[in-house]
Amino acid sequence: MAYSPIVLDHFKNPRNVGEILQADGVGEVGNPVCGDMMSVYIKVDQDRITDVKFKTFGCGAAIAVSSMITEMAKGKTLAEAMKITNADVAAALGGLPPNKLHCSNLGADALHSAIKNYLDRKAGKAAAPDLDKEPHHKQEGEGCYCPYCEKKVEEEAPMCIFCGREIPHEHDH
Amino acid sequence: MGVIYLDHLAATPLHPKVKEAMIHHIENVFGNPASDNQVGQPAAQALEQARAQVAALLNADPKEVVFTSGGTESVNHAVKGTAIGLRQKGNHIITSNIEHKSVLNSLRTLRLLDYRVTSLDVDSYGLVDPAAVEKAITPETILISIMLANNEIGTLEPIADIARIAQKHKVVMHTDAVAATGVIPVDVQALGVNLLSLAANQFYGPSGVGALYVRKGASLWPLLDGGLQENKRRAGAENLIGIVGLGLAAELARLEMPQRLPRLQALKDRLTKGLTERIPEIKINGHPTQCLPHLVSVSVEYVEGESLMLMLDEEGIIVATRSACASGSLRASHVLIGAGLGHALAQGTLVFTLGMDNTEADVDKVLQVLPGIVQTLREMSPLYRTERTG
Numbered sequence: 001m002a003y004s005p006i007v008l009d010h011f012k013n014p015r016n017v018g019e020i021l022q023a024d025g026v027g028e029v030g031n032p033v034c035g036d037m038m039s040v041y042i043k044v045d046q047d048r049i050t051d052v053k054f055k056t057f058g059c060g061a062a063i064a065v066s067s068m069i070t071e072m073a074k075g076k077t078l079a080e081a082m083k084i085t086n087a088d089v090a091a092a093l094g095g096l097p098p099n100k101l102h103c104s105n106l107g108a109d110a111l112h113s114a115i116k117n118y119l120d121r122k123a124g125k126a127a128a129p130d131l132d133k134e135p136h137h138k139q140e141g142e143g144c145y146c147p148y149c150e151k152k153v154e155e156e157a158p159m160c161i162f163c164g165r166e167i168p169h170e171h172d173h
Numbered sequence: 174m175g176v177i178y179l180d181h182l183a184a185t186p187l188h189p190k191v192k193e194a195m196i197h198h199i200e201n202v203f204g205n206p207a208s209d210n211q212v213g214q215p216a217a218q219a220l221e222q223a224r225a226q227v228a229a230l231l232n233a234d235p236k237e238v239v240f241t242s243g244g245t246e247s248v249n250h251a252v253k254g255t256a257i258g259l260r261q262k263g264n265h266i267i268t269s270n271i272e273h274k275s276v277l278n279s280l281r282t283l284r285l286l287d288y289r290v291t292s293l294d295v296d297s298y299g300l301v302d303p304a305a306v307e308k309a310i311t312p313e314t315i316l317i318s319i320m321l322a323n324n325e326i327g328t329l330e331p332i333a334d335i336a337r338i339a340q341k342h343k344v345v346m347h348t349d350a351v352a353a354t355g356v357i358p359v360d361v362q363a364l365g366v367n368l369l370s371l372a373a374n375q376f377y378g379p380s381g382v383g384a385l386y387v388r389k390g391a392s393l394w395p396l397l398d399g400g401l402q403e404n405k406r407r408a409g410a411e412n413l414i415g416i417v418g419l420g421l422a423a424e425l426a427r428l429e430m431p432q433r434l435p436r437l438q439a440l441k442d443r444l445t446k447g448l449t450e451r452i453p454e455i456k457i458n459g460h461p462t463q464c465l466p467h468l469v470s471v472s473v474e475y476v477e478g479e480s481l482m483l484m485l486d487e488e489g490i491i492v493a494t495r496s497a498c499a500s501g502s503l504r505a506s507h508v509l510i511g512a513g514l515g516h517a518l519a520q521g522t523l524v525f526t527l528g529m530d531n532t533e534a535d536v537d538k539v540l541q542v543l544p545g546i547v548q549t550l551r552e553m554s555p556l557y558r559t560e561r562t563g
Contacts, residue, residue: 011480012484014553028555032520033505033516033517035477035496035505039555055553055554056553056554057554058477058480059478059483059496063480063553154285157281
């Protein structure tokens with residue numbers, strides 16, 4: 001693992017860990033099958049995020065991403081916070097290893113989910129948190145498919161033997 | 174204070190005597206063992222000495238030892254070489270769901286070439302049922318490949334029983350003994366296998382060198398085609414520096430094993446007992462007794478393995494994890510899932526592998542710091558909600 005010093009700092013000394021019991025919005029993304037699960041809690045006052053906390057099940061990158069998103073979101077208006085992207089979080093952390101960009105970089109998604117939950121509650125749509133979790137169970141017969149020719153290929157194959165293209169090595173759910 | 178290294182399955186440090194022998198070889202011998210001259214002859218002698226040393230460790234004939242570039246090559250050679258060598262006889266291979274990737278991905282290649290593979294389930298300890306192996310045998314079956322010791326949970330498979338079944342049905346039996354050889358007694362006669370893979374970096378030899386035991390009469394096609402080295406089984410000039418290291422490491426393992434084994438087992442017991450007593454809601458994986466003496470696999474509820482590993486690293490303790498996040502494939506360990514663990518619990522798995530340099534103080538340091546690390550991460554985890562429900 002090649003984590004940047006900023007990632008390691010946020011992993012070792014995470015900011016804003018915990019829950020807000022009377023949160024105005026709660027966002028949950030990810031699931032343990034993928035390896036990471038994040039919950040973000042926000043307090044909102046006059047369309048501005050006054051407090052934000054997180055809880056995360058995940059690797060070093062996932063914890064650092066969660067910590068960073070809470071720092072980036074605190075004090076921002078909802079509109080500003082909605083503009084923060086996962087890529088912004090990764091950049092603020094001094095970059096993330098490529099294989100962590102997809103799976104662990106869910107901070108902005110979790111924040112946006114919390115904001116959406118707040119807005120929904122305000123509009124009277126949802127009293128409970130909006131659980132943004134896919135069930136994500138591997139189906140029998142499910143397999144890996146070549147992204148180019150869509151033929152079924154062996155798991156973790158380096159290339160497709162049907163079209164000859166290299167299969168990118170990344171998260172393939 | 175130096176680091177506490179508890180990841181001996183990834184690689185063992187070189188035994189000081191092995192290092193010395195390799196340096197001596199580098200400084201004094203450079204010839205090609207195939208050259209019948211006064212430069213080549215010392216090389217040939219070194220090669221044959223190492224072969225005898227490895228054979229002695231396995232209770233084999235030196236002629237049955239083929240040097241390779243490590244465990245992965247040995248396994249590839251055994252599996253693919255048998256598949257090609259016995260293609261006229263059949264195309265069916267039996268294995269288990271918890272084999273090392275070198276077996277599983279060799280079989281992936283063979284499936285593309287119209288071989289059929291039966292992959293057997295294991296029980297919650299990771300044990301393969303010999304009766305299930307026998308049931309899976311068809312007239313087309315040419316090879317059974319089951320590991321001797323699992324490299325993630327340490328469970329020792331009933332290889333002698335399975336090999337007896339293989340022999341009865343005239344099927345070739347290979348065992349991936351990489352995690353076991355040099356750690357516990359491995360006797361190819363007692364096991365009754367036709368092929369056995371091993372690697373030097375599991376017993377204080379160098380990485381990048383291993384061997385394949387090939388019982389006399391095996392129908393094994395070469396994996397690497399070329400010259401006549403290794404009795405025509407493995408072409409290419411030998412990695413003689415590595416082979417010298419492997420040979421001596423094998424001899425030292427054989428001679429020192431009576432001292433190493435009880436020490437490792439005592440440290441393992443201390444670690445297992447301490448973890449169980451000090452950390453609630455954990456699961457010790459693998460078979461409680463039929464297990465490698467230096468491996469402890471523990472799954473910690475509600476937390477993820479890579480973050481555990483990183484925090485231990487901060488404390489100077491080096492361990493391995495089997496979480497999806499830490500793997501290149503971003504998948505939970507097929508071994509832990511195969512043994513019936515849920516994905517979340519599998520994610521929180523650490524693997525400690527002890528070595529001959531470890532002490533009780535090393536184990537005690539783990540037991541001192543890990544409970545706090547687990548608690549810190551649990552308090553950060555959305556899956557751990559005792560404060561809410563309590």
